[in-house]
Amino acid sequence: xxxxxxxxxxxxxxxxxxxxxxxxxxxxxxxxxxxxxxxxxxxxxxxxxxxxxxxxxxxxxxxxxxxxxxxxxxxxxxxxxxxxxxxxxxxxxx
Amino acid sequence: xxxxxxxxxxxxxxxxxxxxxxxxxxxxxxxxxxxxxxxxxxxxxxxxxxxxxxxxxxxxxxxxxxxxxxxxxxxxxxxxxxxxxxxxxxxxxx
Amino acid sequence: xxxxxxxxxxxxxxxxxxxxxxxxxxxxxxxxxxxxxxxxxxxxxxxxxxxxxxxxxxxxxxxxxxxxxxxxxxxxxxxxxxxxxxxxxxxxxx
Amino acid sequence: xxxxxxxxxxxxxxxxxxxxxxxxxxxxxxxxxxxxxxxxxxxxxxxxxxxxxxxxxxxxxxxxxxxxxxxxxxxxxxxxxxxxxxxxxxxxxx
Amino acid sequence: xxxxxxxxxxxxxxxxxxxxxxxxxxxxxxxxxxxxxxxxxxxxxxxxxxxxxxxxxxxxxxxxxxxxxxxxxxxxxxxxxxxxxxxxxxxxxx
Amino acid sequence: xxxxxxxxxxxxxxxxxxxxxxxxxxxxxxxxxxxxxxxxxxxxxxxxxxxxxxxxxxxxxxxxxxxxxxxxxxxxxxxxxxxxxxxxxxxxxx
Amino acid sequence: xxxxxxxxxxxxxxxxxxxxxxxxxxxxxxxxxxxxxxxxxxxxxxxxxxxxxxxxxxxxxxxxxxxxxxxxxxxxxxxxxxxxxxxxxxxxxx
Numbered sequence: 001x002x003x004x005x006x007x008x009x010x011x012x013x014x015x016x017x018x019x020x021x022x023x024x025x026x027x028x029x030x031x032x033x034x035x036x037x038x039x040x041x042x043x044x045x046x047x048x049x050x051x052x053x054x055x056x057x058x059x060x061x062x063x064x065x066x067x068x069x070x071x072x073x074x075x076x077x078x079x080x081x082x083x084x085x086x087x088x089x090x091x092x093x094x
Numbered sequence: 095x096x097x098x099x100x101x102x103x104x105x106x107x108x109x110x111x112x113x114x115x116x117x118x119x120x121x122x123x124x125x126x127x128x129x130x131x132x133x134x135x136x137x138x139x140x141x142x143x144x145x146x147x148x149x150x151x152x153x154x155x156x157x158x159x160x161x162x163x164x165x166x167x168x169x170x171x172x173x174x175x176x177x178x179x180x181x182x183x184x185x186x187x188x
Numbered sequence: 189x190x191x192x193x194x195x196x197x198x199x200x201x202x203x204x205x206x207x208x209x210x211x212x213x214x215x216x217x218x219x220x221x222x223x224x225x226x227x228x229x230x231x232x233x234x235x236x237x238x239x240x241x242x243x244x245x246x247x248x249x250x251x252x253x254x255x256x257x258x259x260x261x262x263x264x265x266x267x268x269x270x271x272x273x274x275x276x277x278x279x280x281x282x
Numbered sequence: 283x284x285x286x287x288x289x290x291x292x293x294x295x296x297x298x299x300x301x302x303x304x305x306x307x308x309x310x311x312x313x314x315x316x317x318x319x320x321x322x323x324x325x326x327x328x329x330x331x332x333x334x335x336x337x338x339x340x341x342x343x344x345x346x347x348x349x350x351x352x353x354x355x356x357x358x359x360x361x362x363x364x365x366x367x368x369x370x371x372x373x374x375x376x
Numbered sequence: 377x378x379x380x381x382x383x384x385x386x387x388x389x390x391x392x393x394x395x396x397x398x399x400x401x402x403x404x405x406x407x408x409x410x411x412x413x414x415x416x417x418x419x420x421x422x423x424x425x426x427x428x429x430x431x432x433x434x435x436x437x438x439x440x441x442x443x444x445x446x447x448x449x450x451x452x453x454x455x456x457x458x459x460x461x462x463x464x465x466x467x468x469x470x
Numbered sequence: 471x472x473x474x475x476x477x478x479x480x481x482x483x484x485x486x487x488x489x490x491x492x493x494x495x496x497x498x499x500x501x502x503x504x505x506x507x508x509x510x511x512x513x514x515x516x517x518x519x520x521x522x523x524x525x526x527x528x529x530x531x532x533x534x535x536x537x538x539x540x541x542x543x544x545x546x547x548x549x550x551x552x553x554x555x556x557x558x559x560x561x562x563x564x
Numbered sequence: 565x566x567x568x569x570x571x572x573x574x575x576x577x578x579x580x581x582x583x584x585x586x587x588x589x590x591x592x593x594x595x596x597x598x599x600x601x602x603x604x605x606x607x608x609x610x611x612x613x614x615x616x617x618x619x620x621x622x623x624x625x626x627x628x629x630x631x632x633x634x635x636x637x638x639x640x641x642x643x644x645x646x647x648x649x650x651x652x653x654x655x656x657x658x
Contacts (some may be wrong), residue, residue, distance in 0.1 A: 057100065090102055
């Protein structure tokens with residue numbers, strides 16, 4: 001298991017359905033990276049100046065939209081994840 | 095539904111009327127991006143050092159002007175939105 | 189009407205008189221942008237850490253000088269304005 | 283009259299005497315910009331976090347040395363001035 | 377022994393198993409640097425404004441994932457280590 | 471006299487003895503700039519957030535070493551000086 | 565004697581033993597700069613906002629490892645030293 005530190009969140013990036021033509025999957029080189037992902041782990045928050053921890057705005061299971069090009073891709077146990085700072089998550093998809 | 099986090103605001107960008115010549119819409123490559131948009135969702139504000147949340151200066155339904163090149167364009171449920179930080183909204187059009 | 193947010197100010201840029209030669213207006217490409225403008229709207233100020241708002245140093249009707257290349261030009265109701273942060277206004281012309 | 287805002291100061295840049303050869307003034311292209319100037323107006327200081335204003339280190343009439351390339355040149359009422367932040371004034375020439 | 381200062385952590389980078397073909401180790405030039413490491417020493421934390429020290433989020437023996445290109449490689453007593461700031465450790469591998 | 475403002479210090483840069491060959495002074499183009507200087511004036515310190523002034527770490531008459539390329543060279547009354555921020559003075563030569 | 569100011573530390577860089585082949589010292593152009601040094605003087609610490617001084621993490625006589633390319637090389641009394649900020653010292657070699 002990966003336990004994110006500080007205000008980091010671990011995301012499982014959802015693969016968007018690709019357009020197909022006659023059953024043939026089009027692997028477009030120009031296809032944009034998906035921006036939607038599922039939260040699989042949440043850090044405890046950053047330690048603030050007053051010693052308390054910053055509240056985390058998302059919870060495990062949330063579907064979220066995140067800033068493009070933010071976060072770090074990691075491979076763990078055969079799967080790929082994105083470790084991202086909470087501030088780079090833009091919105092929850094409800 | 096998209097729920098913006100922190101001090102983010104979700105805007106629905108209003109398409110400006112395009113000039114037409116004899117009913118033909120001119121799709122000008124040089125046409126500037128519109129800067130006016132309608133607020134469709136407002137975050138709860140950033141958490142300040144004292145634990146309170148920053149007040150949000152706009153409300154759902156407001157027409158606003160925003161800084162060029164700010165925000166992130168997202169696609170949700172077939173529509174396009176702009177997710178933008180409240181500080182990048184310059185003015186309310188009343 | 190445009191209502192500026194935060195510490196923004198809306199300026200109506202005063203056109204400087206152009207030099208004319210025998211009644212012919214010289215539209216010089218090299219003519220510098222005017223730096224003097226009239227204040228037409230003033231924001232309520234930024235929210236400070238203590239919850240109060242920053243005092244605004246100018247009032248509607250003031251003639252001001254501003255930093256070159258600061259602010260954002262917007263078009264509203266057929267007129268052009270400059271939306272600028274209060275800190276980029278250098279002086280009041282009294 | 284120009285009233286500087288915040289911690290700005292308005293300087294009247296003193297022209298350094300130019301070297302002459304036999305009464306002929308040498309207008310050297312390479313002549314360095316003068317760094318000495320006379321204070322003609324002083325702002326009220328920046329508003330600090332505690333609501334008070336920052337003290338201004340110079341007074342009208344002071345001769346000062348300032349950092350090269352700092353400040354903004356403005357023209358007002360036929361004269362040229364330099365509007366500069368107080369922190370960019372290095373020393374008072376007593 | 378190396379005693380890290382401030383919020384630094386000393387890591388022993390775990391060599392990932394290399395793919396072999398018929399017993400021949402493939403020394404791929406393109407092989408990515410490993411991102412997983414073992415904590416071998418932990419600093420006492422940075423001194424905060426209130427005189428206390430920042431808590432350290434990892435302990436000796438933890439397996440961690442760290443930001444690529446962060447930290448400084450050092451050689452000590454014949455072994456290689458990475459000295460890294462605690463904030464650049466992304467997650468604990470449990 | 472030059473009175474430095476804020477945490478500025480005025481230095482009189484000591485010329486290092488140049489190597490001579492048979493009495494001929496070698497004006498080496500590659501000669502490094504001297505880093506040692508004598509303090510000739512000291513500012514009152516920066517105003518801190520609590521209204522007090524920052525203590526100045528050097529006194530008139532001190533010989534000091536300073537960061538290369540820091541400070542501004544000025545000419546005053548026929549002599550050359552360096553006006554430098556106190557933080558750019560590295561050490562006192564005792 | 566050199567007395568470092570603020571949180572600066574003066575280091576005497578230890579020359580690493582060079583590899584020799586049959587007694588011949590190999591002066592490798594590619595040899596990395598040594599990262600280990602001996603502390604010979606320690607500043608009193610920076611003045612913090614509360615008026616106290618920051619504690620210094622090293623003492624005279626400590627062997628330390630420091631960040632590459634940090635600090636300023638100075639020559640004093642025929643010897644070469646490195647003046648470095650305490651924050652750029654990574655670890656004490658015990």
